[in-house]
Amino acid sequence: MARGIERPNHPRHEYVRAPAGRMATLTIRNLDESLKTSLRIQAARHGHSMEEEVRSILRQALTPASPAAGLGSRLVSHFRDAAGELPLPERNVPRPPLDWDAPE
Template structure:
């Protein structure tokens, strides 16, 4: 079995975890294991981050106008004298 150490654990979060563990009649360690099992058992999102951002904000932003595209500047010819 592996051991996991969590540093800089917020005291308020620890208190909430302790209360939740007590409500379920478990130790804090067992409560953390159950939380991790539940969260990691959920299926991964089928959409990438960009798709999720678009779907989340599409109602607010609507369609934004895209600026006109222009041709990029030609590369500098370093061999040509100025």
């Protein structure tokens, strides 16, 4: 399969490739003014232009996340310093099983 952008509204549903080394341009229409304002404020907080902020958001949203460690690995890592030998209680002779038919 060709690497590119699928254009479902294109008459032939073909993939369109950007030439190697060139960056694509994206135009977003019908963006709510409040969303644009929020984006501008967030970009200013990060010291970016709005364009750079959008690139950063898209990069973060579309980059596959690295697999997180499983629960067991995280627990071992978290409690590694606290782990040690715990004293084991003495083992006693087990109790006899309950007799449910015996009178009280």
